[in-house]
Amino acid sequence: MIVLSTLQWSCEDNESGIDFVGFEARFVSEINNRTVTFNNLSSEATSYLWDFGDGTTSTLVDPVKTFENGTFTVVLTAFNENNSSTFEDTFVFDVPICVEETQENTDPANGDINWTFLSEEDVIFDAFGNTSGAIVDNPVVDEVNNSCKVQQFVKATGCETFAGLGAELDTALNFADPNINKIFTIKVLAENQVTDVTLRLEKNPFPDTEPSEERVANITKVGEWEELTFDFSDVNTNTFKSVIIYFDRDASCDGDIYYFDDIRQQ
Numbered sequence: 001m002i003v004l005s006t007l008q009w010s011c012e013d014n015e016s017g018i019d020f021v022g023f024e025a026r027f028v029s030e031i032n033n034r035t036v037t038f039n040n041l042s043s044e045a046t047s048y049l050w051d052f053g054d055g056t057t058s059t060l061v062d063p064v065k066t067f068e069n070g071t072f073t074v075v076l077t078a079f080n081e082n083n084s085s086t087f088e089d090t091f092v093f094d095v096p097i098c099v100e101e102t103q104e105n106t107d108p109a110n111g112d113i114n115w116t117f118l119s120e121e122d123v124i125f126d127a128f129g130n131t132s133g134a135i136v137d138n139p140v141v142d143e144v145n146n147s148c149k150v151q152q153f154v155k156a157t158g159c160e161t162f163a164g165l166g167a168e169l170d171t172a173l174n175f176a177d178p179n180i181n182k183i184f185t186i187k188v189l190a191e192n193q194v195t196d197v198t199l200r201l202e203k204n205p206f207p208d209t210e211p212s213e214e215r216v217a218n219i220t221k222v223g224e225w226e227e228l229t230f231d232f233s234d235v236n237t238n239t240f241k242s243v244i245i246y247f248d249r250d251a252s253c254d255g256d257i258y259y260f261d262d263i264r265q266q
Contacts, residue, residue: 025078025085034093035066038074042085045078069093096141098148108265109171112181115263117149124151125245129163131156131253139259144225145187150261153245159253164198164246168205172239175213175232182232185264186245187225191257194219195248199230201240211238225261
């Protein structure tokens with residue numbers, strides 16, 4: 001991700017030829033992803049014209065502008081009764097842009113699971129053990145995961161050590177079926193620390209959980225998405241309707257935050 005702001009120049013345009021001391025156009029900016037909040041610091045001006053370098057303009061004092069990727073020279077022209085003064089800054093954006101997903105399957109009756117968390121109103125994994133989970137904006141859009149929405153899991157300080165997330169499938173996975181795919185992949189992101197991830201399949205939601213099967217994989221990076229694989233190929237019996245995901249299972253809860261996305265059966 002590249003986000004740059006380079007000050008080019010500032011000057012006063014005094015159309016009357018008279019030096020108006022103290023009259024000056026000037027601004028600073030705050031950048032969040034591709035959204036720029038402009039703070040107008042012009043002095044002794046009565047009106048303003050912003051040219052954002054992409055064909056759009058504004059007359060607001062402190063506009064907020066979201067840019068596409070590219071290079072843009074933003075020019076602020078400040079006016080008073082007799083003068084105009086200009087100030088400009090150049091911004092370069094090369095930020096990965098998320099992709100709005102349109103397809104999802106959370107019911108094995110319709111084929112392989114492809115759980116993508118399309119929006120905040122989507123089917124969510126419920127957090128248990130005095131902790132929390134939600135579908136949120138992807139905090140790190142990268143080459144591994146450019147989805148716009150993902151599932152978040154916060155191991156809230158003081159939560160139960162068995163805390164995790166669970167979801168009940170509409171139709172049970174039948175591992176006695178020789179045609180069923182038994183390898184699952186999940187994209188994961190650790191915000192604070194690496195840990196192990198457990199994917200557990202249970203007969204039904206608690207308390208009718210047995211028989212069950214689980215596999216463990218390890219997160220190896222912080223602040224980056226990676227795809228983990230959970231292989232149940234050696235399981236040839238039983239049905240499983242409850243899907244449980246644990247991060248840092250059986251460890252104390254100290255506020256660590258994790259994300260997961262794109263649960264796929266293949």
